[in-house]
Amino acid sequence: MRLYLDEDLASRELIARLAEGNHEVLPTLRGELDADVWAYAQREKATVVTRNGPDFEALVGTTPAHAGLLVVYLDNDRRRDMTFGEIALAIERVAALAATEIEGHVLVLNAFRGP
Numbered sequence: 001m002r003l004y005l006d007e008d009l010a011s012r013e014l015i016a017r018l019a020e021g022n023h024e025v026l027p028t029l030r031g032e033l034d035a036d037v038w039a040y041a042q043r044e045k046a047t048v049v050t051r052n053g054p055d056f057e058a059l060v061g062t063t064p065a066h067a068g069l070l071v072v073y074l075d076n077d078r079r080r081d082m083t084f085g086e087i088a089l090a091i092e093r094v095a096a097l098a099a100t101e102i103e104g105h106v107l108v109l110n111a112f113r114g115p
Contacts, residue, residue, distance in 0.1 A: 001095045004041040006050035017088035035059060042066055060106055068102040072109045086113050
């Protein structure tokens with residue numbers, strides 16, 4: 001998958017794990033407005049991965065034909081929050097879906113974390 005990691009998830013560990021899974025991760029724009037980040041990702045046909053769901057979900061409505069949005073929600077308990085390893089595994093599970101199931105959709109990665 002071609003991915004854009006929002007700066008709230010752009011860690012070396014996650015980028016390395018995704019690269020191991022043969023995902024292309026675009027460079028992260030730092031300090032940019034969410035609208036500019038969204039526009040960049042759409043120009044690059046990249047699925048956005050973020051913990052900032054509400055702001056990006058609002059942008060989805062402005063772009064009906066988008067490359068997809070993958071959201072990670074925090075559980076407000078660090079012991080239950082998804083680790084970078086779990087996020088990478090959830091992205092692998094999403095990547096197994098048909099592109100038509102990702103493009104134009106918002107998917108919550110927490111639902112793909114598995115057992």
